Amino acid sequence: MAAPLQPCPDVSLVIPVYNEEENLPVLHGEIRQAMEGAGVLYEVIYVDDGSTDGSPEILRGLARGDAHVRILRQRRNAGQSAALDAGFRFARGPVVVTLDADLQNDPADIPRLLARLDGFDVVSGVRAQRRDTWVRRISSRIANGIRNRVTRETVTDVGCTLRAARTEYLRRIHVFNGMHRFLPTLLRMEGARITEVPVNHRPRLHGVPKYNIRNRALRALVDLFGVRWLQTRWIDRRLSEEITGEDEARG
Numbered sequence: 001m002a003a004p005l006q007p008c009p010d011v012s013l014v015i016p017v018y019n020e021e022e023n024l025p026v027l028h029g030e031i032r033q034a035m036e037g038a039g040v041l042y043e044v045i046y047v048d049d050g051s052t053d054g055s056p057e058i059l060r061g062l063a064r065g066d067a068h069v070r071i072l073r074q075r076r077n078a079g080q081s082a083a084l085d086a087g088f089r090f091a092r093g094p095v096v097v098t099l100d101a102d103l104q105n106d107p108a109d110i111p112r113l114l115a116r117l118d119g120f121d122v123v124s125g126v127r128a129q130r131r132d133t134w135v136r137r138i139s140s141r142i143a144n145g146i147r148n149r150v151t152r153e154t155v156t157d158v159g160c161t162l163r164a165a166r167t168e169y170l171r172r173i174h175v176f177n178g179m180h181r182f183l184p185t186l187l188r189m190e191g192a193r194i195t196e197v198p199v200n201h202r203p204r205l206h207g208v209p210k211y212n213i214r215n216r217a218l219r220a221l222v223d224l225f226g227v228r229w230l231q232t233r234w235i236d237r238r239l240s241e242e243i244t245g246e247d248e249a250r251g
């Protein structure tokens with residue numbers, strides 16, 4: 001029998017999982033350690049993005065042993081953006097923290113991200129010392145530069161998935177397959193106040209990266225022009241306001 005649902009949490013962790021069987025038990029141990037000390041009510045939403053390895057079974061085991069855990073399953077592999085979006089809609093907390101399941105992000109950074117939310121709607125991690133191959137580091141530096149120039153942005157490290165954001169903004173953004181590479185821009189378009197903090201980054205020890213230059217670069221470029229187009233055609237819904245009879249009387 002599933003454990004009873006915990007009371008409404010302050011924070012929902014949303015973690016996309018695609019074939020990460022070796023990483024999940026370690027990750028969950030680190031999350032527990034980080035969150036027990038954080039002094040907030042939390043839930044951990046693992047979004048299994050159609051894994052074909054032992055991840056689903058491991059997640060079920062984690063949920064049996066810990067009432068903070070909730071599992072969402074995509075019926076087939078639908079991509080990191082789709083998994084995140086499903087998690088955003090499923091989250092019960094007013095704040096969502098996203099991180100990868102591959103242990104490259106460090107859950108110990110989460111309390112610091114949450115503390116910075118005061119006065120902001122999004123706190124984005126910046127990998128100060130990136131632990132990836134040089135090909136990845138250089139290609140993402142070039143990608144960040146081009147992306148910032150085309151979208152008139154100043155995002156330092158859009159590829160860092162470790163973020164805290166207010167759930168209301170995450171639910172409002174335009175979603176598409178690939179949106180995870182543009183989240184700060186999409187959130188800013190919705191009026192979110194964004195800040196950045198340096199975070200730890202670690203090498204991937206188990207499992208394989210799901211992206212490489214070939215399957216990432218062209219798609220990201222097409223998406224970039226899509227996002228730019230959306231920016232130039234943007235309708236700012238926040239401009240609409242109701243005028244009541246009382247306002248009219250006051251002139």
Ligand code: UDP
Binds near residue numbers: 017077078080104159
């Ligand atoms: N992921 C996913 N669906 C996919 C590809 C990746 O849910 O189709 C998850 C993956 O398990 C990991 C995160 O998204 O938790 C980031 O993937 P990865 O570490 O391969 O990306 P990179 O570090 O290369 O940006």
Ligand code: MG
Binds near residue numbers: 204209
């Ligand atoms: Mg990774």
